[in-house]
Amino acid sequence: MSAVTEHVDNHSHSVEDDKGDGHHVPTDGYFIKVALVLALLTALETSTYWIHIGGFATPLLLILMTIKFFMIVLIFMHLKFDNKLFSVLFYIGLGLAVLVYSVFLSTFQFFAR
Amino acid sequence: MAAVRPRSWRQLADITIHESAPVHVDDHSHDDHGPGGAHVTATGLSNNKMAMWLFLGSECLLFGGLISTYMLYRGRHGSGPGPAQVFDIPLTSVSSFVLLMSSLTMVLAVNAAKRDDDKNTRLWLMATALLGALFVGGQVYEFTAFYNEGLGFTTSLFSSSFFTLTGFHGVHVTLGVIMLIALAAIIGRGRISGDKAEVVEMVGLYWHFVDVVWVVIFTLVYLIPA
Numbered sequence: 564m565s566a567v568t569e570h571v572d573n574h575s576h577s578v579e580d581d582k583g584d585g586h587h588v589p590t591d592g593y594f595i596k597v598a599l600v601l602a603l604l605t606a607l608e609t610s611t612y613w614i615h616i617g618g619f620a621t622p623l624l625l626i627l628m629t630i631k632f633f634m635i636v637l638i639f640m641h642l643k644f645d646n647k648l649f650s651v652l653f654y655i656g657l658g659l660a661v662l663v664y665s666v667f668l669s670t671f672q673f674f675a676r
Numbered sequence: 677m678a679a680v681r682p683r684s685w686r687q688l689a690d691i692t693i694h695e696s697a698p699v700h701v702d703d704h705s706h707d708d709h710g711p712g713g714a715h716v717t718a719t720g721l722s723n724n725k726m727a728m729w730l731f732l733g734s735e736c737l738l739f740g741g742l743i744s745t746y747m748l749y750r751g752r753h754g755s756g757p758g759p760a761q762v763f764d765i766p767l768t769s770v771s772s773f774v775l776l777m778s779s780l781t782m783v784l785a786v787n788a789a790k791r792d793d794d795k796n797t798r799l800w801l802m803a804t805a806l807l808g809a810l811f812v813g814g815q816v817y818e819f820t821a822f823y824n825e826g827l828g829f830t831t832s833l834f835s836s837s838f839f840t841l842t843g844f845h846g847v848h849v850t851l852g853v854i855m856l857i858a859l860a861a862i863i864g865r866g867r868i869s870g871d872k873a874e875v876v877e878m879v880g881l882y883w884h885f886v887d888v889v890w891v892v893i894f895t896l897v898y899l900i901p902a
Contacts, residue, residue, distance in 0.1 A: 656733020
């Protein structure tokens with residue numbers, strides 16, 4: 564086997580691994596359970612509209628939002644099971660957005676209100 | 677070596693590349709595709725998938741800008757109606773639930789595509805499109821109700837930033853619905869090229885991102901009081 568063919572064969576194998584076809588493909592049942600948890604968290608979020616909990620509402624809503632965000636990104640979007648490079652690409656954009664717009668809002672004294 | 681007549685521009689490009697490096701022609705003609713027709717790349721990862729994640733990272737910046745602008749202007753409604761007067765939280769909660777469930781049907785479509793189960797892939801894709809269309813319908817209803825209550829696009833800084841943010845999101849959902857229907861039709865006709873599971877996964881990533889953006893909008897725009 565030539566060196567070129569060997570190189571290609573190695574890559575073919577890594578594609579299979581990175582796609583996670585034979586390794587970490589969660590079952591339909593697992594996704595249904597995750598969706599039920601997400602639905603429960605949404606119900607909890609929505610309940611703060613009717614049940615007044617005062618100053619705890621905003622931090623609670625922000626925590627629930629963050630949990631839901633990462634559950635979808637990590638599990639439904641397979642970031643947890645995929646190659647780390649995909650996570651890096653996404654988190655760079657997300658981190659940059661959080662940083663830039665936090666500075667932007669601070670400039671307009673949004674957090675001081 | 678026998679002459680090969682190109683049948684498409686892509687094939688012509690492949691032949692041109694191979695002819696400039698004739699040593700690789702014979703080896704690559706059989707081995708440059710991974711399982712399911714995926715192209716072998718320098719990183720060993722799918723370039724399409726990498727590009728999609730890069731695109732989604734850039735979309736964070738787009739929606740970050742729109743959300744930040746809304747947060748800054750949500751209290752600036754002057755004499756016009758403000759968030760507390762117009763928002764219909766029960767309706768928006770149902771819409772949020774619908775979009776969340778569409779993420780479940782989407783992930784089931786991706787799983788079915790990985791099992792090479794065309795029938796269920798199409799079924800779940802169409803279910804996702806239906807739920808997405810339902811969400812867009814809810815948004816159209818909401819916008820109409822707001823307009824009837826005197827909240828137009830140019831009424832106040834609050835209304836402009838609100839309609840721009842939610843409108844942009846609605847356009848993303850609409851494009852997603854079109855992609856889902858088109859993908860289901862292409863799979864149905866058996867005219868999909870390359871790795872089918874990967875194509876479904878690409879559309880799935882876009883769809884989940886749209887859902888994730890709504891998770892943020894629902895909390896920051898609708899639930900946290902101004």
